[in-house]
Amino acid sequence: MTLPKGFGSGGGASSSDVGKMIGRRVEDYFGIITGVFLASWVGTWAGVAVAVTYYPWAYPPPSAHFALTVLTIIECIGYLLCVKVVTEGTSKEKTYNGAIAGIITAIAIATILTDSFFFGG
Secondary structure (H helix, E strand, C coil): CCCCCCCCCCCCHHHHHHHHHCCCCCCCCCCHHHHHHHHHHHHHHHHHHHHCCCCCCCCCCCHHHHHHHHHHHHHHHHHHHHHHHHCCCCCCCCCCCHHHHHHHHHHHHHHHHHHHHHHHC
16 A cells, blocks of 8 residues: 555654544454444343333343344443454453453453343243
8 A cells, every 4th residue: 555645654654643644543442342332232122122011922031032132242342342442452452351341240240140130922
């Protein structure tokens, strides 16, 4: 890839110049990624709740257990990969490990409690 005039090693440009040319840095997007993850889980939960409540003949509780559990696992893996890729190679790489573990654990507990009590049928 050829950089525009004034960027790159020939022009003495720094990595910050290249960063400005490419776009915003994403390592500070932990909060946004976490918010989107939590919103997607709430949306998944609400969809399963509506299906079980309004269409019980088409969506029995065992299907709700399976759907919510599998979709939660998929969303957690996606969240973990997003945060790990975004913070890779930065000083914040290990900073968010506890937060990631806590958030995923909280979602797992919420899923188990929801499966047990709300969708328990």
